[in-house]
Amino acid sequence: NGIVTDAFNLNPDEFISIMLYELDTTFNDSTIYQRPPNYISNTLDSLTSFSLQNLKAGSYKLVAVKDEGKNNLFDQDQDKIGFVEDTITLPTDSVYTLNLFREIQDFSMSQPSLVSGNKIIFGYTGGExxxxxxxxxxxxxTLKSLLVKEYEKDTLNYWFTPPMPDSIVFQVKNEAREYIDTFTVKSRDMVADSLILNPSHSRRINTEEEFQIISNTPLVQADTAAMSIIDQDSALVSYTHKLDTLANRVTLMFDKEPNSGYTIRVMPSAFTNFFGQSNDTIFYSLGTGSLADYGNLRLNLIGESEIPLLIQLTNERGETLREKYLEEIRPVDFNTLEPSTYRVRVIFDDNLNGKWDTGSYLQKKQPERVLYYPQPIEVRANWELEQTFIIQD
Structure with a gap:
């Protein structure tokens, strides 16, 4: 008997296959990829609990699989998996928890493609x-090139200038995954990408948010002397900036007052990209709302944890809206929130890398622990809300 949970999401998937493999002389770690189990059950569409009955006494391996292929096997490229590390000895009265997660896929590389006159994309799955x-x-x-990872995508962009010759043969290596291969990219007559700048916000911005200018091509320079911010009273606003050449964006950090308007002026040649292209004059207009339009949330975290915590405020779909990293347990404030219903997710950051890490069946590694505040939190306009969240390490 036992229950199924999801390692990252608040609620587990439906129709989870519970698989029990007898630990005989034919069983090894690869068996779950190759043959169906000795016993199987399913959580169906309304239960998170499971029960396997009429079992022969002996030693077993217990796993759970979201069996997308409906083949009673674990297909790593599409299925979630959960497993119990210890051997299950039957008969037993123990109740087991199977925590499902999606593994990082085995590394593979797609055929690279010329997508514009100065850009080749290399798509991949798995580790980078x-x-x-x-x-x-x-x-x-005379040919210059630059390799940059696409922001939040499993893609590497190979930028080049001037236009490429008839074809280029590339070697791709990933030593950590013991991978090496060659690919040929043929030239085609295509228009080259030119500099386009887009704002992260259009007109309205929260006082807690930062304004970004995002480029479609690699940025190499941002000249702050050619940029200025003016408030609604025509006064200059001081700011600092951060050029992120990996994400191809510039963040402008400045204090924003409620019920205020701001104009960001970008003069010619403020931004220069890898190809030597620069911008024309650009104006961005932003405005902030009244404090009465928003609500504030304070989380009083109680408990002890020797592991740093990543506190995430999400919407009902689990998408992260705000987050804060804590080295120690203390109150956390999320201010000027849009009226809505939120969830709070806590990630126990065991390896101190500032993000959630999944598990691995073959490496016998469970995913990092995730804890949710038990109820949704409704934030209303002009509210000061305070909630207590007990953290158990």
């Missing part, structure tokens, strides 16, 4: 620890 891409073809000395 040490992907190296080198041209094997002899290229002209």
């Amino acid at each position: 620890e040490s992907i190296e891409i080198q041209p094997l073809s002899v290229l002209p000395d």
Whole structure:
């Protein structure tokens, strides 16, 4: 008997297959990929609990799989999995928890594609620890290139100038995944990408948010002397900036007052990209709302934890809206929130990398622990809300 949970999401999936494998001489770690279990049950569409009955005494391996392929196997590229580390010895009165997670997929590389006159994309799945891409073809000395990861995508962009020759043969290596392969990209007559700048916000911005200017091509320079911020009283607003060449964006950080308007002026050549292109004059207009339009939430965290915590405020779909990283347990404030219903998620950051890490069946590694505040939190306009959240390490 036992229950099924989801390692990251608040609620587990439906129709989870509970699989029990007898630990005989034929069983090894690869068995769950290769053959159906000795016993199987399913949570169906309304239960998170399971029961396996009429079982033969002996030693077993217990796993749970979201069996997308309906083949009673674990397919790593599409299924979630949960497992109990210890051997299950039957008969037993123990109740087991199977915590489902999606593994990082085995590394693979897609055929690279020329998508514009100055950009080749290399799509991949799995780990990105040490992907190296080198041209094997002899290229002209005049050809310049830059390899940049696409922001929040499993894609590497190979930018180049001037236009490429007839074809280029690339070698792709990922030493951490013991992978090496070669690919050929053929030239085509295509229009090259040119500099386009887009704002992160259109007209309205929260006082807790930062304004960003996002480029479609690699940025190499942002000249703050050519940018200024003016408030509604025509007074200059001081700011600092951060150029992120990996995400191709510039963040402008400045204090924003409620019920205020701001104009951001970007003069010519404030931004320069890898190809030497620069911008024309741009104006962005922003406004903030009244404090009465928003609500504030304070979370009084109680308990002890030797592990740093990532406190995330999410919507009902589990999408992260705000987050704060805590080295120690203390109250957390989320201010100027839009009236809505929120959830609070706590990630126990065991490896101190500031994000949630999944598990691995073959490595016998469980995912990092996640804890949710038990109820949804409704925030209303012009409210000061305080909630107590007990953290148990």
